[in-house]
Amino acid sequence: MGVKTNILFFCLFINALCTSGKGQHSFVKEAKNGQWRKSKYDFIIVGGGTAGCSLAATLSQKMSVLLLERGGSPLGNGNISYSMENFEANLFDFDSDRSPTQIFISEDGVINARARVLGGGTCLNAGFYTRASSSEVRAMGLEAGLVEQSYRWVESIVAHRPPTNEWQDAVAKGLLEAGVSPYNGFTYDHIPGTKLGGTIFNGTGHRSTAADILVQRGNPRKLTVLLYATVQRLLFSTKDKTRPKVRGVVFKDADGAEQQVFLKGDKSEVIISAGALGSPQLLMLSGIGPAKELKSMGIQVIMDQPAVGKGMADNPMNTIFVPFTTPVPVSLIQVVGITKFGSYIETCSGFRLYETGTTKKDGIILQKVKGPLSKGHLRLDNSTNAEDNPMVKFNYYDHPMDLQSCVKGIRTIQKIIGSRPVKKFIPPSISLNKIMNSSFYAPINLTPKSTEGWGSLEQFCKDTVTTIWHYHGGCQMGSVVDREYRLFGANGVRVIDGSTFLFSPGTNPQATVMMLGRYMGVRILREKLGPSAGV
Ligand SMILES: Cc1cc2nc3c(=O)[nH]c(=O)nc-3n(C[C@H](O)[C@H](O)[C@H](O)COP(=O)(O)OP(=O)(O)OC[C@H]3O[C@@H](n4cnc5c(N)ncnc54)[C@H](O)[C@@H]3O)c2cc1C
Incomplete structure (x- = not known):
């Protein structure tokens, strides 16, 4: 897999870019003509x-x-x-x-x-x-x-309450079923449990x-x-x-x-x-x-x-790609699970993440390691x-505690995928093992992968690390x-x-x-x- 292909794949799920609609401002100029020299x-x-x-x-x-x-x-x-x-x-x-x-x-x-x-x-x-x-x-x-x-x-000036989305709601419920509780509702505050956070995208x-x-x-x-x-x-x-x-x-x-x-x-x-x-x-x-x-x-x-x-x-990020039965609208990060074991769990939807040859839009559930150490x-x-x-x-996962946080984070994501509210989005023919394998082999980084596949969640964390x-x-x-x-x-x-x-x-x-x-x-x-x- 060439660097360019990896970068293109990477770009399919980076959440970018700026917008516009506003005019220029007198104090914002290109650095030309040396106006600054006198000042x-x-x-x-x-x-x-x-x-x-x-x-x-x-x-x-x-x-x-x-x-x-x-x-x-x-x-x-x-x-x-x-x-x-x-x-x-x-x-x-x-x-x-x-x-x-x-x-x-x-x-x-x-x-x-x-x-x-x-x-x-x-x-x-x-x-x-x-x-x-x-x-x-x-x-x-x-x-x-x-x-x-x-x-x-x-x-x-910049923060808003995000609109809700059926996928984000389901993951919030899945987080609670997986034990990332209590539900703290909409808040900008950082408190253990599951919450709906703010966004810089307006209504x-x-x-x-x-x-x-x-x-x-x-x-x-x-x-x-x-x-x-x-x-x-x-x-x-x-x-x-x-x-x-x-x-x-x-x-x-x-x-x-x-x-x-x-x-x-x-x-x-x-x-x-x-x-x-x-x-x-x-x-x-x-x-x-x-x-x-x-x-x-x-x-x-x-x-x-x-x-x-x-x-x-x-902070290392590991991503599980979730295939949907029917397309789900685009959402960037809105719901977050703040666990007590140093892993934060977030989700996005509506991106074409699998190389399935279809135009179907899938989702991701990711874990981020706190710190890191x-x-x-x-x-x-x-x-x-x-x-x-x-x-x-x-030096991702150099510290053993970072790796342990990831392992626990991935286990929690597996529980979320198996939870009732989330399961209904996923085609019944696709097993958790298949989802894990597809996520493991997705071309998301240039790090060497174990030729044996992912024998353990530790290996999964190391080999699928992204940013x-x-x-x-x-x-x-x-x-x-x-x-x-x-x-x-x-x-x-x-x-x-x-x-x-x-x-x-x-x-x-x-x-x-x-x-x-x-x-x-x-x-x-x-x-x-x-x-x-x-x-
Ligand atoms: C793809 C992506 C997704 C992210 N998602 C989130 C998210 O959802 N929520 C969240 O909280 N955070 C997110 N982050 C992280 C967050 O945006 C960054 O942590 C934060 O913007 C860093 O701010 P900063 O001021 O340190 O650096 P920056 O915002 O990068 O500012 C540095 C500026 O310095 C300029 N600069 C650099 N060198 C020079 C130079 N020599 N001369 C003149 N100018 C120079 C650069 O052009 C840049 O504009 C994301 C970041 C990225 C890239």
């Missing part, structure tokens, strides 16, 4: 993604912000569909260096995707919206009151994204957003040999020409929000990372920081070009950034996005990533302007 900024934010958009919108209330995003805008782009049903038209659009999806394949052999578009992952993702648990919020060292306010702020199936937060809440008088602006490296002053101070950034503009842009004053900052792959990569390209590795690539070392690129993790690393892939993917290895795209780490809190997300050992740099996470929060992370952008925006304004900053 200096209080903040330069690298990456207009899930965290970067809510952060920029908040900081721009009081201070000047330049947001540099390497991708284009989803707003007013008729080629990008925001509809759940319609996403397949864009799924194959990853060949161009301007398409919103950038495919990467980790060293584990798992095909993965990262965003390259204003709004970041919220333009590609399955839309499920759900908060972190209160213990996770505490573990992140965040202040509960401001977290609550920040989630609400985000929710007022008519139209996607809201972090770019909506930016255009609805950004202050046009203080905000400049440049598209197709790929930051290559940060610029440091090393007058103080012991503590580099950031001055600005170098980026490639929309015509591919190298440009520089500078901060205003001593209190100004560069904030990196380039995601779990982009942020550690950019620090390394700027000379901050493991010195030996950087020197071997000819990068001038500004600060030896071995922790950059470490602690990379991707298995960790990997990221390094530059012999390239000093920020547009190239770095090399990343996640749920919740990868994180690389600039982790405690080793690369402090509790205020400031880069250790340097002045004027923070990292605010999923790269700082020690675990993936909630069942799915986007709510917490958007919340974090808002939360840190408020804290930084209070730090710079005093507690009465007025946000």
Whole structure:
């Protein structure tokens, strides 16, 4: 099976892409004509993604912000569909260096995707919206009151209650029969049991994204957003040999020409929000990372920081493909089972997942491992070009507890498939064993499969591992950034996005990533302007 075929198959069930219908905004422009040269900024934010958009919108209330995003805008782009049903038209659009999806394949052999578009992952993702648990919020060292306010702020713009769907309802009942109880109804909260979570798709199936937060809440008088602006490296002053101070950034503009842009004053900052792959990569390209590795690539070392690129993790996902007797409408993730053994169970319907030669639309039930405990690393892939993917290895199922969570998760899915509400969707001639075999042999990854087939659920978990795209780490809190997300050992740099996470929060992370952008925006304004900053 060629890489291309695997990628195409992978794309049949990635839940993408952005929509449109809205016009352009005066402060969102392509990076052309050097308008930025005359200006200096209080903040330069690298990456207009899930965290970067809510952060920029908040900081721009009081201070000047330049947001540099390497991708284009989803707003007013008729080629990008925001509809759940319609996403397949864009799924194959990853060949161009301007398409919103950038495919990467980790060293584990798992095909993965990262965003390259204003709004970041919220333009590609399955839309499920759900908060972190209160213990996770505490573990992140965040202040509960401001977290609550920040989630609400985000929710007022992008979160919705999903419409119900007969398949999702059946899986919810199946989860309860399988013991994932109680039923907690519709809630954004992360509580053990089965629930209906939120979504960024509204009642008519139209996607809201972090770019909506930016255009609805950004202050046009203080905000400049440049598209197709790929930051290559940060610029440091090393007058103080012991503590580099950031001055600005170098980026490639929309015509591919190298440009520089500078901060205003001593209190100004560069904030990196380039995601779990982009942020550690950019620090390394700027000379901050493991010195030996950087020197071997000819990068001038500004600060030896071995922790950059470490602690990379991707929650393993294993999928059971469920054939339907009759077609079921498209639904992305709505119902989730939060088990007590570290596995989250979710479902989608209406995709053509089996190579059956029919146009029948099937479903999937998946399990995601919480955490995870298995960790990997990221390094530059012999390239000093920020547009190239770095090399990343996640070491899925390296930790035995991750594997045990998966085994229990798959057992629970088997019970769900055997439950009365779910069984009625499946042709009686198709046995559980057949479903497991088809799922085992589906061409979903490039990892070697046991030639003996799946003798055990442990083998099934290892050989069918894919991604749920919740990868994180690389600039982790405690080793690369402090509790205020400031880069250790340097002045004027923070990292605010999923790269700082020690675990993936909630069942799915986007709510917490958007919340974090808002939360840190408020804290930084209070730090710079005093507690009465007025946000
Ligand atoms: C297919 C898919 C499905 C998912 N499904 C869900 C789901 O249903 N629910 C959920 O909660 N989560 C989901 N996620 C995960 C969630 O979307 C991500 O965890 C989240 O978006 C990460 O946010 P971030 O801010 O860390 O990074 P991103 O949103 O990726 O933002 C990083 C931004 O930085 C830009 N950038 C990178 N490098 C540079 C550079 N050098 N210069 C300028 N710009 C740069 C990128 O273009 C991007 O816009 C999914 C993700 C994917 C990809």
